[in-house]
Amino acid sequence: MSKxxxxxxxxxxxxxxxxxxxxxxxxxxxxxxxxxYDQFSYPIENDQIRFYNLSKKEIEDILDQAPKMYGLIVDSxxxxxxxxxxxxxxxxxxIFNEAKYKNFLDYxxxxxxxxxxxxxxxxxIPYDYENGKIKGIYEFNGDTPVMIHESVYVQxxxxxxxxxxxxxVNLHYEYMKGFISNHLKKEKVKGVGxxxxxxxxxxxxxxxxxxxxxxxxxxxxxxxxxxxxxxxxDNCSLSNPFNAYGKELSHIFILQPWEDMVDGSPETxxxxxxxxxxxxxxxxAWRYFISNKGIWAWVWDxxxxxxxxxxxxxxxxYSDVSGLLLETRLTTxxxxxxxxxxxxxxxxxxxxxxxxxxxxxxxxxxxxxxxxETVDQxxxxxxxxxxxxxxxxLGVWMAPDPSIDDKLTMEGVNISFREFDDDINSIVNEKYxxxxxxxxxxEEIVGEENLKALSA
Numbered sequence: 001m002s003k004x005x006x007x008x009x010x011x012x013x014x015x016x017x018x019x020x021x022x023x024x025x026x027x028x029x030x031x032x033x034x035x036x037y038d039q040f041s042y043p044i045e046n047d048q049i050r051f052y053n054l055s056k057k058e059i060e061d062i063l064d065q066a067p068k069m070y071g072l073i074v075d076s077x078x079x080x081x082x083x084x085x086x087x088x089x090x091x092x093x094x095i096f097n098e099a100k101y102k103n104f105l106d107y108x109x110x111x112x113x114x115x116x117x118x119x120x121x122x123x124x125i126p127y128d129y130e131n132g133k134i135k136g137i138y139e140f141n142g143d144t145p146v147m148i149h150e151s152v153y154v155q156x157x158x159x160x161x162x163x164x165x166x167x168x169v170n171l172h173y174e175y176m177k178g179f180i181s182n183h184l185k186k187e188k189v190k191g192v193g194x195x196x197x198x199x200x201x202x203x204x205x206x207x208x209x210x211x212x213x214x215x216x217x218x219x220x221x222x223x224x225x226x227x228x229x230x231x232x233x234d235n236c237s238l239s240n241p242f243n244a245y246g247k248e249l250s251h252i253f254i255l256q257p258w259e260d261m262v263d264g265s266p267e268t269x270x271x272x273x274x275x276x277x278x279x280x281x282x283x284x285a286w287r288y289f290i291s292n293k294g295i296w297a298w299v300w301d302x303x304x305x306x307x308x309x310x311x312x313x314x315x316x317x318y319s320d321v322s323g324l325l326l327e328t329r330l331t332t333x334x335x336x337x338x339x340x341x342x343x344x345x346x347x348x349x350x351x352x353x354x355x356x357x358x359x360x361x362x363x364x365x366x367x368x369x370x371x372x373e374t375v376d377q378x379x380x381x382x383x384x385x386x387x388x389x390x391x392x393x394l395g396v397w398m399a400p401d402p403s404i405d406d407k408l409t410m411e412g413v414n415i416s417f418r419e420f421d422d423d424i425n426s427i428v429n430e431k432y433x434x435x436x437x438x439x440x441x442x443e444e445i446v447g448e449e450n451l452k453a454l455s456a
Contacts, residue, residue: 002129003053004385011043019153023204052435058132059437066396066412072318073290081109091294100266107272108285115407116284126382127394136326136380143291149205150432151416158434167436171413178402191247194225196255238274258288293343296328327378339379344369390419
């Protein structure tokens, strides 16, 4: 059973800003220090910080199930790309009827077939805190996920400040260092670029996290960080077409949705075969398909529909986690679900989410994806850590395993929690919550003499 701990932990602006020097310097210099403060206002303004304390068995189960579910959705792409390319527009959007997206599909399938590595990604999971069990899987954020900064740096800061550095699931940074050392440094790296819309603090923090990893290994001469608009493409030099600030780039982390990249540069993807060997993107193009909400309708059908009854080997391979799949149907298909959540295929930040109960719309959010294609997923509300507490979603971060050669395999390496006050979680109503694991008692941290004051 999970527990809620309220621990005396006061953090200063300086120590939190020191975790993100590039972002902090940029925002302060631009006059947006209030955005920086707002990002960390909870630990700055509160003398007590909430920690979710999970048992070791809970952690073991979470970290066992997440890689299996990741394997299920990733391996399903082999079936999609090799046998059912004609179904891509059905499950992943009618955009694939357009020429520019047909080019992108071919490129994405090529990156999958050639094992282009992904660096991170986060499962969003409804969790039963009372019984310590995963209730299902909402989605996988594998294209432009944010909050890795808090899940690595802030989590570690908080755990160390209360004297519990070994009671956290926080290995993404170490896994990435191992991947860079064991794999990436063996490739021909001309330059590494990290790009994001740095005006958004969540994007800037994520970009800075990866830039620091690359910069620490390759140095200033080979690494750059900047705005997405600073990434250049020279179609007169297709052997080395990508560049920024006078540097040729062979490896590029870009925090931009793939559909935006395709829409913004269709000509680039029309000629992808001419530059495909000169650059690797993070996240690779095949990641679009497991980030698209249609993946859950696709794998539901692969695992359950008579149409895919010949995929017996695949079903048997992933039978132990198939029970975590929440029934998901294309909205255009008829289904018998009465309580469900309707999501845009490419929706982000909880935009345009609708919740139906007894087939009636009960709540929804606004956003940028109105009148776009959607899926309906069986409603499965996440639990609360304790009575009268907010709901909270479990996040499981994935990383490539640096010790093996299977480049598409990932392990669960970090967990995080996001509390929210409404039925629908969004970036404006969520609060990052750190965690601990093991049989931890408050007395170990604060001393028995302070328990009464803390409880009050």
